[in-house]
């Protein structure tokens with residue numbers, strides 16, 4: 378851990394950094410013993426340890442395969458055992474979309490993630506609060522950035538750090554099995570139609586065909602909503618209206634109606650954030666979507682932010698380090714992801 382991270386942790390109330398190889402049951406048990414000795418009750422575990430897979434199974438050495446499986450297979454089992462010794466903590470397993478889609482050179486990684494999905498579903502069936510999220514590619518930091526994964530060339534849209542946190546907060550309150558927090562990347566879906574390892578509904582198939590035929594002028598696939606209430610809309614207003622339309626499934630958007638007023642809920646807000654983030658990277662966060670909830674207000678805010686940034690460097694997300702990305706989020710927001718899960722009224 379770097380000095381900056383260390384200092385930041387020191388400022389977090391009651392935070393402590395402990396190294397533990399989760400694939401070693403005895404190390405996790407040792408951690409459990411320490412928690413007991415310190416009188417600490419676990420309220421939740423986020424299991425985000427993982428090793429990226431790389432290389433075809435036919436030419437892969439056994440130990441390389443095992444190294445990819447270890448944190449996810451052995452680690453998940455060990456952490457669930459640890460959770461079972463505490464009164465009803467939540468456990469979130471960071472799985473991957475590859476558990477559903479597979480991927481070239483991803484045999485070990487896909488298997489490891491599929492194991493976590495099954496483990497979570499089984500544990501939930503027995504009443505434990507365990508959730509496995511099939512994440513798409515994360516932009517901004519992490520193993521996909523480290524391995525130069527082209528996030529725009531996948532059949533699912535990538536998730537930003539902000540968007541991922543919003544989804545995580547949502548899933549903690551509304552747990553589901555087999556959730557993929559992403560939209561279809563319709564043009565890619567259509568292009569790779571013949572080799573897709575999964576089926577889609579007729580509605581999605583039609584949307585993919587249409588997206589391939591008529592790419593939206595706004596760049597927002599499936600979002601051709603008419604903006605009502607503004608006689609001479611700006612490009613940003615049109616693009617935001619298009620995004621609202623695609624998220625809300627509406628063909629007309631009142632420029633002065635708030636997102637919630639138009640029928641948006643918290644799941645849609647997470648979706649909205651991810652799309653706005655894609656269109657205008659690093660411009661808005663979740664709180665902004667509530668503060669500027671109409672098309673007019675949000676577009677004005679985005680223009681203002683982009684104006685303020687104009688002249689800066691073209692700082693692509695992928696070029697930033699994890700520390701920089703997390704520093705931007707802020708501790709309060711990170712902590713709030715896990716706040717009031719117990720009070721949410723939802724039952725796992």
Ligand SMILES: NC(=O)c1ccc[n+]([C@@H]2O[C@H](COP(=O)([O-])OP(=O)(O)OC[C@H]3O[C@@H](n4cnc5c(N)ncnc54)[C@H](OP(=O)(O)O)[C@@H]3O)[C@@H](O)[C@H]2O)c1
Nearest residue numbers: 398399400425426427448471472473512514515519520521
């Ligand atoms: N990034 C993405 O696009 C993406 C997409 C889908 C799913 N995911 C999943 O999300 C999780 C986090 O991904 P990431 O991008 O943050 O990965 P990352 O940047 O590669 O970080 C993985 C972390 O896991 C730790 N780790 C590996 N084996 C461990 C073990 N046996 N015990 C304890 N810690 C261990 C590593 O610690 P050391 O550095 O000390 O080795 C590292 O800090 C992973 O499970 C990944 O599969 C990521």
